Amino acid sequence: MSEVSNPRLLYKSVPRGYPIPGENLIYDTSRTIDLENVPLNGGFLTKTLVVSPQPWLRERLRDPERISYSTPMRLGHTFVGFGLVKVIRSEDPDYPVGQYVVGMIPWEAYTVQPWDGKQISATGKLPAFTVDVDAMSMVKVAKHPTIPWSLFMGALGGSGQTAYMGLKEHADMKAGETIFVSTAAGSVGMMVVQLAKLAGLKVIATAGTDEKVNYVKNELGADVVFNYNTTSTSDVLQEHGPIDIYWDNVGGPTLEAAIENCNLHARIVACGYMSEYNDEDRYGVKTLSWIFKRRIHIHGIVTQDFRAKWTKQFFEEVPPLISSGKIKVKEEIVHGLENAATSWVDMLMGKNIGKSVVIVAEDD
Numbered sequence: 001m002s003e004v005s006n007p008r009l010l011y012k013s014v015p016r017g018y019p020i021p022g023e024n025l026i027y028d029t030s031r032t033i034d035l036e037n038v039p040l041n042g043g044f045l046t047k048t049l050v051v052s053p054q055p056w057l058r059e060r061l062r063d064p065e066r067i068s069y070s071t072p073m074r075l076g077h078t079f080v081g082f083g084l085v086k087v088i089r090s091e092d093p094d095y096p097v098g099q100y101v102v103g104m105i106p107w108e109a110y111t112v113q114p115w116d117g118k119q120i121s122a123t124g125k126l127p128a129f130t131v132d133v134d135a136m137s138m139v140k141v142a143k144h145p146t147i148p149w150s151l152f153m154g155a156l157g158g159s160g161q162t163a164y165m166g167l168k169e170h171a172d173m174k175a176g177e178t179i180f181v182s183t184a185a186g187s188v189g190m191m192v193v194q195l196a197k198l199a200g201l202k203v204i205a206t207a208g209t210d211e212k213v214n215y216v217k218n219e220l221g222a223d224v225v226f227n228y229n230t231t232s233t234s235d236v237l238q239e240h241g242p243i244d245i246y247w248d249n250v251g252g253p254t255l256e257a258a259i260e261n262c263n264l265h266a267r268i269v270a271c272g273y274m275s276e277y278n279d280e281d282r283y284g285v286k287t288l289s290w291i292f293k294r295r296i297h298i299h300g301i302v303t304q305d306f307r308a309k310w311t312k313q314f315f316e317e318v319p320p321l322i323s324s325g326k327i328k329v330k331e332e333i334v335h336g337l338e339n340a341a342t343s344w345v346d347m348l349m350g351k352n353i354g355k356s357v358v359i360v361a362e363d364d
């Protein structure tokens with residue numbers, strides 16, 4: 001008898017402000033699945049091992065009419081995000097039993113692949129800047145002898161790749177220069193801080209609590225670290241700047257202060273706007289004229305665009321830096337799909353230090 005429960009995270013309603021677990025996102029235990037007999041129709045059956053709470057998924061929970069850089073999630077369906085799965089039955093010779101795969105997956109215990117969202121996506125015409133998220137390819141991965149799967153959600157996954165590829169492509173880092181990094185205690189931020197230190201830069205970093213400030217200073221080795229909730233960003237940058245590079249994870253008033261404290265020919269890597277994802281009131285940055293006066297280059301990035309160019313070099317360089325301890329990785333791990341919504345919202349609210357990861361099932 002192989003009929004088992006197939007719990008999932010259900011996207012129930014569009015959130016206003018921070019999503020509310022139990023209201024916008026429901027942990028649904030009503031479904032079962034027959035693991036031995038469920039029809040595969042030439043596909044394969046996967047067991048979900050790990051999922052990755054990421055900020056950009058917040059934008060997907062929107063009114064489907066509103067255009068953005070990612071396609072909206074489908075209301076009334078299973079929440080879809082990045083994760084790692086293992087093939088447990090297969091009719092597809094490309095995906096044999098035991099194969100590990102990463103990609104955009106429904107957050108549920110078991111999935112018949114390709115899952116239904118993949119089959120119906122990309123039916124409408126999308127603007128050129130919009131990524132059809134559900135249609136993104138699944139990538140086969142091999143187990144690393146020493147590095148745990150969870151790291152493939154963060155330091156060796158989207159966050160690490162974003163930091164590494166964004167810096168390579170647009171920061172033009174030179175030893176002795178000064179970089180300013182926001183959300184420095186988070187998943188992308190911790191990688192940017194350490195890669196910049198390894199490249200010989202002076203790092204000014206900010207985070208939202210004193211505990212995070214201590215972590216970034218004492219464990220990541222940033223030179224100047226402050227809590228932006230209790231200290232003026234402008235004052236710190238005036239004292240310790242000017243800055244040659246700003247790694248922007250937040251937008252808003254922090255970006256305003258950074259622009260005002262840029263050096264001639266500074267580079268800004270616009271990676272994300274955490275200050276806006278849960279707040280429909282947009283902050284009006286008042287220092288924009290410094291962009292031309294100081295000949296500042298602002299580069300908006302989406303990591304997907306860089307993967308073909310940088311993935312090989314990333315996997316040659318970064319895993320050894322982690323294995324040797326030259327790059328330290330912190331994770332905020334929770335166990336159980338039932339805790340995935342809370343883990344995600346906690347991260348959006350800034351309760352995480354390092355990369356938030358949800359272990360859904362052990363790899364047995």
Ligand SMILES: NC(=O)c1ccc[n+]([C@@H]2O[C@H](COP(=O)([O-])OP(=O)(O)OC[C@H]3O[C@@H](n4cnc5c(N)ncnc54)[C@H](OP(=O)(O)O)[C@@H]3O)[C@@H](O)[C@H]2O)c1
Pocket residue numbers: 054055056158159162183184185186187188189206207208209212249250270271272273274275276301302303304347348349350351352354355356
């Ligand atoms: N462009 C891309 O391809 C790409 C890829 C990956 C990630 N990103 C972006 O990178 C950024 C960081 O992502 P992550 O995965 O590493 O998340 P993270 O930093 O681990 O977690 C998000 C952090 O954002 C901060 N935050 C929350 N609300 C904020 C607010 N109102 N104002 C300022 N900061 C706020 C919190 O840190 P504090 O307590 O320090 O405020 C929180 O810990 C996000 O903007 C994300 O969208 C972009």
